[in-house]
Amino acid sequence: MELLYFKTFAQVVKSGNYTRAAYALDYAQSSVTTHIQKLEEIYGGIRLLERHGKSMELTPAGELLYSYVEKMLSLYEESHQRLSTQEVKTVRVGSIETLAIYELPNILAEFKKKYPDVMVQIIPDSEEIIIEKIYNKDLDFGLIIDKPFKSERINSLSLKKQAMQVVVPPDHAFTKEDFITIDDFKNETIILTEEGCTYRAYLLKQLERNHIDFTLSMELSSIETIKKAIQNKWGVGFLPAFSIKGHEEVVGMPFQDENFQFYSQLLYRKSSSHGSVYQYLISLFQKA
Template identity: 45%
Template structure:
């Protein structure tokens, strides 16, 4: 039973709320409270304290969380071995771009070989994905970033992603094959949400080069950005894979964004502590091919 309590404890920590943890786990809130109380009795220490509307870890809770992550990881590993690795789950954290425009054909191929593996896709931004892979709440992260080097992670470069400035076909950029940061002077920009790494790169390059621009809109949704550009409300920096269909149909025009910092790669990351089951290794191989570039 204590393993269940540890899993409940991790959910409360994740959400900072007994109510949200109960919703995620399908328990009554009173059951969550009882499980945490029994866990605290077992360890003889207060693990969580209320700060405003959030539950926060005590020092004792922080210590236990590290062990809880490892215990649950080992439990999952043992279940995979016992069940001959043909069942289970694979939790993947990735950004919207890759979830929508890169992953689907690979998921289809993986499902043919592992029909009983439940693949759970969790959208998030890159910093959150990286930290979640480290702590073990995500098995795999797929990020779009400059090459990542981290002592706790394996990082495999899958492919380079071209970033383009997209505009309405009547825009002056339609006559250009590539665009530099100075060309963006006084343009109306439509940006992705904060936390997006290529947004941060673009804004930094504009600031460093003292390029004036107008911020027209910000969206956390790629389709909204594309539609606004199609309607001539501004230009946007996006990966080419996101707009390939609209370019083909003549709805958008695209020019490569040329800048020394514009070096972005689709990368697969996983913890160096991760036990590599056959089903896990096969998924990594499927995405990365035979030429792994571990960093």
């Protein structure tokens, strides 16, 4: 109970009077008055504060106590921070490859500034396996690109709507167009990511639904390898727009399809979203 009194005492000193302290603490003013009276009783009835006009000022005894209260409250906050950090020694993040390469590094750099002693494990995998591992508590977080994910046990934080691009060599005929539609894939040779990729599955389904003839020439697990293959004119690719930025060897043409409503999303179990470490990482994704 004394800690509560100390907090109230410190707030009165910072606010200057009982009214502003009560507002800051969301207490009734009578509660603030009672806390100060109880604190004075604990110390033998010594006056800690006295009124000067509309303000409350420290007595000599109050000044001495306040110097200790500041230290005690600081240690109290530090203990909470240290214990919450100590509880989490490792954060496990499952991610599809594109997000692991292009989106995670900046966020993790900020995270490590605040929590340098927390190990971060990045586990690249398909969306299906990432979700399964989150359910089984083998992962703390998952990063996917898909239609909005819904589950009673897993939270889904939509980060941003993702645009797709048809990736071609600089001299490809597609570069003369403003955008590419599903019909433009007719008779094209295509290079895709491996099975299990959600945007690959979407494209193949749309090609089949629209009866588009095409040739699937390669399935590659690495985005960088796909771009190299496109550069060598072995086919055209279908990749998230952010993965093409800064690559002059290939050109990304906007893919237009009103039905493509995919978002990058952060997944995590509803039961494990508490604690300062997890909350801070979630806040970094929200700001990105």
